[in-house]
Amino acid sequence: MFTGIIETLGTVADLKKDGGNLHITVASALTGELQIDQSVSHNGVCLTVVSLQEGTYTVTAIEETLNKTNLSELRKGDTVNLERAMILGSRLDGHIVQGHVDQTGTCTAIDMKDGSWIFSFVYDDKLGNPTIEKGSITIDGTSLTVVGSGSNTFSVAIIPYTYENTRFNTYKVGTVVNLEFDVIGKYVAKLLQLR
Template sequence: MFTGIIEALGQVKGIEQEGSNRTFEIESHLASELKIDQSVAHNGVCLTVIAVAGDRYKVTAIDETMKKTNLGEWKEGTQVNLERCMPANGRFDGHIVQGHVDLTAVCTGRKEEGGSWLFDFSYPEGTSHMTVEKGSITVNGVSLTCFNSKDNSFRVAIIPYTFEHTNFHQLKEGMQVNLEFDIIGKYLQKIALRQMGK
């Protein structure tokens, strides 16, 4: 389990295609603290460490992960938000994040406003996913509060620290991001639909 509080930025240094799977080599100062079989969230995608060497490590994404996330857009040099799983005795600073991306969204707006930044996102209509005003959302692994919540779009505000220490500073209109909707909201929605016979 994760909290959506990004620990570091990593950089993609190599990509290998192995059948329908894709292995990524990531460079990060966190590498020396990682071990094989450890779970690390990459732009909100939980991936297992399969090798560690110096300041680099490798993770593999299966075909299903590639189809549901923005990992297919990664290339050498891409910056990636990283978070290790939460320790049992750690602080819960964000919200419950599983590292299981629901779908991708597109950035439809970016605006600087008094030192902070506003980002707008839209995702496909007709999905069962939803946001609520002032509810939690995970964008590229970052725990955020959404507002201007509509049927298939929302806005988030990014403070300067988050802007500089995540890959939000590189995010532009038209780019894809990974979304994980609030797990509590997803359970409540499913219960409500069952009670309505849907």
């Protein structure tokens, strides 16, 4: 379980294919605090630490994860949003984030708005994932509030702190991002579908 509040950025130090799996080695300031078997969110994808090295750690993404997320597009030197699992009893500063990406979306517009930015995205609505105005969405692991919602589009407003301390400053029109829709909204949509 995560909150969607990004702790730091990591840098992809190495990538190794192993059958359908991808071993991702990340250099991060968090490395010294990690242990093998811990869960860490990478661009919103919950992955398990499988090994630790001097200044780096390695996680493994399986083929299903690679097919449903943007992790298959990672290259050496890319940055990733990182968050360690939530500590029970801590503040929930973002929203409830499972680290289970529902699907990807694509950035369609970036508009500067007097010191902040509006990022717009499109996604495949056939998968039944809803957004609502003022609802929560997770983009590459970052907890955000929806400021504009359509049937297969939405927008979010990004403050300078978020822009400077997450991957948002690397996004361009066409960037593919991981989306995790609000878990409460998904349950409500499923219950309505069953009726």
